[in-house]
Amino acid sequence: MAGRKYGLDLGTNYVKIYDNIRKNILVEKNMIAVRKKKEIVAAGDAAYEIYEKVSDNIVIKHPVRDGVIADVDPMGKLFDYLLKKLNCSNSMMRHNEFYLAVPSSITEVEKRAFFSLVNYSTYKTHNASIVEKPVAAALGEGLDVKRAGGIMVVDMGADTTEISIIALGGIVLSRLIKTGGNTINEAICNEVKLAHNMIIGYKTAEYLKLTLGSAVPTMAEPVTVYGRDLITGLPVHVPIPASLVFQCILTVLDPVLGAMRSLLERTPPELNNDIFDHGIYVTGGTSQIPNLERLIASRTRMKVNMSSHPQESVVKGLDVIMNSYELSDLAFSVRESAFY
Known part of the structure; x- marks a missing residue:
C-alpha cells in the first residue's frame, strides 16, 4: 500500500x-x-x-x-x-x-x-x-542545481542566515550566520529601551519591524506603541520613528552583507562568472524586509533576485x-x- x-x-x-x-x-x-x-x-x-x-x-x-x-x-x-x-x-x-x-x-x-x-x-x-x-531552496526557486555553473543562494531565516554556493547538485561553499529576523526584533527592543526608557514585548517589536522596517532610509510616519516605563513601571505609549527601526535592521544585516562579500571572494573564478551573470538569489522569511534588494545590490554590486514566495521556497x-x-x-x- x-x-x-x-x-x-x-x-x-x-x-x-x-x-x-x-x-x-x-x-x-x-x-x-x-x-x-x-x-x-x-x-x-x-x-x-x-x-x-x-x-x-x-x-x-x-x-x-x-x-x-x-x-x-x-x-x-x-x-x-x-x-x-x-x-x-x-x-x-x-x-x-x-x-x-x-x-x-x-x-x-x-x-x-x-x-x-x-x-x-x-x-x-x-x-x-x-x-x-x-x-531545496534553489529547487523551490526553479533553479537547475545540477548544472555545472555556480548558484548563490541566501536563505534569511528567523535565527540564522545561510549563504551558499551550489554547483553540480552540491554545496561548494557555505556560511551559516546566527542572525536573522528575531535578532532584528531583539535589537528593536534594546534600542527602544535605551532611547525611550520603555520596555516592549517581542510582538510589539515584530509589529514595528513589519510596519516601519526598511533596508534603506524612509520618510514613514512614526508609529505609537505601548510598553512599560523602565523607571516607574507604569504603562506608557511612545511614538517610534522609522529611523530607529532602520538603524536596527542595518546593524543586524551588516555581518550578513560582509559574509556575502567574503564568500564571493573565496568562490572559484569560473563559478564567480556564472553568479555574476545570473545574480544572487535571496529567499527566507526575513528577505521580505522592504528594499532589501537595493541594500544587497549596493554592497555586492551584483544583480539580486528576490523570491516571490520566500517562506515556501x-x-x-x-x-x-x-x-x-x-x-x-x-x-x-x-x-x-x-x-x-
Missing part, C-alpha cells in the same frame, strides 16, 4: 509541512505551551496567540533554535500535533516517507536529531531522508525532489548518511 510523502521545513518561527497527496502546505508557528512540564496547553498558532500573556505555571517553548532542534521532546509533541491536523494515521506510517530540510553547516549530532524526530515520534517510521536546505524544493527520480540522489537516508 502506497503512503504519503511529506516535506518538512522546521524553521525557528514556523514549521512548514508539504503533503504531496493533497498538494498543500501546512504552516504553523513553531511554538508549544506546556503546563507542569508535560501537559500541552496549546501548540502552533494557538501557542503564539497566548505568547507573552500566560501565567508563570505555563511555559512557552521554542523547540528550534539557530536552525537546529534544541529541545527534542517539545518538537516531537508539536510534530505529532501537526501530523494529526494533516490526518496522518498510525496504521499508514510505515508506508509514509519524510523529507527533512536541514542547514548544511551543522554538526553530525544536530543532523541526527532530525532523523530521531521522525523515528521516535508517535508516528514511527524509518523512511526518513534529509536534504540540504540551500539545495524550501518546502516547494522538497516537493520537486519527492516527485523526481533524477533528483532523488539529493536526499540522503539514514543508511546513506556518513554521520550515522
Whole structure:
C-alpha cells in the first residue's frame, strides 16, 4: 500500500509541512505551551496567540533554535500535533516517507536529531531522508542545481542566515550566520529601551519591524506603541520613528552583507562568472524586509533576485525532489548518511 510523502521545513518561527497527496502546505508557528512540564496547553498558532500573556505555571517553548532542534521532546509533541491536523494515521506510517530540510553547516549530532524526530515520534517510521536546505531552496526557486555553473543562494531565516554556493547538485561553499529576523526584533527592543526608557514585548517589536522596517532610509510616519516605563513601571505609549527601526535592521544585516562579500571572494573564478551573470538569489522569511534588494545590490554590486514566495521556497524544493527520480540522489537516508 502506497503512503504519503511529506516535506518538512522546521524553521525557528514556523514549521512548514508539504503533503504531496493533497498538494498543500501546512504552516504553523513553531511554538508549544506546556503546563507542569508535560501537559500541552496549546501548540502552533494557538501557542503564539497566548505568547507573552500566560501565567508563570505555563511555559512557552521554542523547540528550534539557530536552525537546529534544541529541545527534542517539545518538537516531537508539536510534530505529532501537526501530523494529526494533516490526518496522518498510525496504521499508514510505515508506508509514509519524510523529507527533512536541514542547514548544511551543522554538526553530525544536530543532523541526527532530525532523523530521531521522525523515528521516535508517535508516528514511527524509518523512511526518513534529509536534504540540504540551500539545495531545496534553489529547487523551490526553479533553479537547475545540477548544472555545472555556480548558484548563490541566501536563505534569511528567523535565527540564522545561510549563504551558499551550489554547483553540480552540491554545496561548494557555505556560511551559516546566527542572525536573522528575531535578532532584528531583539535589537528593536534594546534600542527602544535605551532611547525611550520603555520596555516592549517581542510582538510589539515584530509589529514595528513589519510596519516601519526598511533596508534603506524612509520618510514613514512614526508609529505609537505601548510598553512599560523602565523607571516607574507604569504603562506608557511612545511614538517610534522609522529611523530607529532602520538603524536596527542595518546593524543586524551588516555581518550578513560582509559574509556575502567574503564568500564571493573565496568562490572559484569560473563559478564567480556564472553568479555574476545570473545574480544572487535571496529567499527566507526575513528577505521580505522592504528594499532589501537595493541594500544587497549596493554592497555586492551584483544583480539580486528576490523570491516571490520566500517562506515556501524550501518546502516547494522538497516537493520537486519527492516527485523526481533524477533528483532523488539529493536526499540522503539514514543508511546513506556518513554521520550515522
